Amino acid sequence: MVVINEWCKGKVPVIGILTAQKKDGSIAGNAPLFIGLQKKLISHNGISFIFTLEGVHEHSIEGFTFIPEKKGWEKITAPYPDLVYNRIPFRTSEEELKNTEFFSCLRDKNIPFFNPGFIDKYELYQLFKNHPTLQSYMPATITAIHKQEFLSFLTKFNSIYLKPAQSARGNGIFKLVLDTDKKICFKGLKTSEEFLTFDHFWVEWENKLKKKNYLAQEEIKSRLYDGNRFDLRILAHAENNHYIVTGVGIRQSQIQEITTHIPKGGRLLPYDLFQTEELDLFIQTIVEQIGKALSKKLGFFGEFSIDVGISQSGQYYIYEVNSKPMSFDESEIEERKIDHLCRLFLQLTGNKK
Incomplete structure (x- = not known):
């Protein structure tokens, strides 16, 4: 409590990162991301803490904040933050959250939050199939x-x-x-x-x-590289009422052709193997259009990732859009991710210092 209150007295941005409990009661989520965000926020004279719905009370929130000097987490009780960053990793936990008054409470307190939730694949398809720009990139x-x-x-x-x-x-x-x-x-x-x-x-x-x-x-007959299919993973963030490309990675299937995900046996390839001005323009275009379409329909999206394929004829296809992007194996993309998120935090909280 002392740590948070000292920061709050200085009128600095306080970011609450919402996650969930595992079945054993421990805190779930991407700890390296949370630690990286805390360190970057501190360098901007801000602070963050993680919490779950179980720690939310009428006038305060119980959670944990990372103390770099101690290289560990400290349990705290804090006032409501200036912004809530939704990183709940489980769909079931998020469904439970939707049945509570928490998000309504944030709206009543004028506390901004993102992202609004996981994306249903068919809801996404229905949203994009009638979009003037995106419809031509959707597989049937x-x-x-x-x-x-x-x-x-x-x-x-x-x-x-x-x-x-x-x-x-x-x-x-x-x-x-x-x-x-x-x-x-x-x-x-x-x-x-x-x-x-x-x-x-x-x-x-x-x-x-x-x-x-x-x-x-x-099935889209994918363009091959060295005999195997590949697709693109694009990371995007909101910035000043627009959406920008944070990074692009390439994933190639190896031991099976069903998916290119690294945990399923895929491998990394550098984007510059495939980069062209046309592809760059396509990526910038869909990032902006997807960000605006999602935010208009579902609520503000501060970040998302896109899975894109290229057919053998050179046609681009949007396969997936993910509201809770996984960590990228490319360290430079993860570093830019933390930078862009912190810039967005500061922007949405009014850059108070």
Whole structure:
């Protein structure tokens, strides 16, 4: 309490980072990011603390602040912060939060916050498919819950991906291929199965598809590099009523072709291998358009990442937009991320010093 109150007396920005508890009661979240933000904020004469919904009270919040001199966390009780940065890592925890009055309380207190929440993949598709700029970059997508519609979609494209509407990091993704003899080839990250007919597949998978709100998305035949597909990970942040590109990384599949995520066996490639003026312009354009579209529809987004693919014909496609970007393996992108976030914190809190 002493630490926070001393800073508050100096009229400095106080940033609250909202996360969640694990089942064992410990605090979840990206500790290196939280520590990096605290160190950078202190250099700008600010401070941050992390907290969970369990620590929120009517007039105060219990949480933890990182003390660089002690290289450790100190438990504190603080007044409500000047800004709340939503880094809840679990969708279930965020759903519980939406049923509380916390965000309403922040609005009543005129406390800015971002991001408003995880993004549902189908909600994203519906938002972008009618957008004047973004619609041309969206792969065809439907909900995978109606048998006849699903079969017609598979018949049209022959090869599709199945994705849970609410998932991240390549979890739960499958590839479905309709052979010329009408057999169904079903491929996961570690499994492969064949069904004699679509009906055989549907009998086994109907309930699973409906339970997790799966989407069916046309497969984009990706441009290859050294024989394997790759895609782009783009990190973006808000700045002065615009959205800027913080960094671009390339991820390439290696041991499987379902996803390019590093935890699933993908590898890093440098962006300059593929960088062109045309690609730079495309990235800058979609970053600005996506940021504005999301904020207008769902609430202010201060950051997000985008997964983009390039087809064999050179067409660009937007695969995913993530409101809680994972850490980038490129250290320079992570450093810029912390810089841009702190600049945004200061901007949104009025740069009080």
